[in-house]
Amino acid sequence: MDINMSMEEKEEFLKRVEQNGCWIWKGNVNSQGYGRFSYGGKLELAHRASARIFKGIVLEGRKDGTLSRVCSNPLCVNPSHIEVAFKKDVVRKALWSQFVKENPEELTRFRRAKIENKNELNRAYNEWIEKAHKKRPD
Ligand SMILES: [Zn+2]
Numbered sequence: 001m002d003i004n005m006s007m008e009e010k011e012e013f014l015k016r017v018e019q020n021g022c023w024i025w026k027g028n029v030n031s032q033g034y035g036r037f038s039y040g041g042k043l044e045l046a047h048r049a050s051a052r053i054f055k056g057i058v059l060e061g062r063k064d065g066t067l068s069r070v071c072s073n074p075l076c077v078n079p080s081h082i083e084v085a086f087k088k089d090v091v092r093k094a095l096w097s098q099f100v101k102e103n104p105e106e107l108t109r110f111r112r113a114k115i116e117n118k119n120e121l122n123r124a125y126n127e128w129i130e131k132a133h134k135k136r137p138d
Pocket residue numbers: 021022023069071072073076077078081
């Protein structure tokens with residue numbers, strides 16, 4: 001049996017869900033307020049189970065990945081509301097928004113000039129990273 005493709009597991013999962021845009025978990029909830037899904041003797045957080053069952057995303061053993069919701073409902077298990085984020089992407093995003101915050105003039109200059117390629121902005125970003133001694137994610 002392919003564990004990702006089990007129809008029975010899918011059905012069992014959906015029995016515990018109320019769908020109204022978000023998929024509200026109606027099954028077991030842990031002390032942190034997250035849904036828990038038990039199937040085949042295995043207990044799993046419901047949003048993780050959802051990502052695995054419906055999207056084939058398995059994060060077990062991967063320390064660099066986290067699952068987050070695009071909605072802010074902790075009981076939502078809608079696979080299309082669940083995104084996988086890898087640490088380096090999170091760091092990259094945070095660095096970029098810090099750069100933009102600290103160097104608004106660079107962005108304004110870039111936009112005003114309507115420069116087609118982003119090389120100049122990237123150069124400014126890279127210089128900022130070096131100057132601020134930021135560690136760049138690989
Ligand atoms: Zn949702």
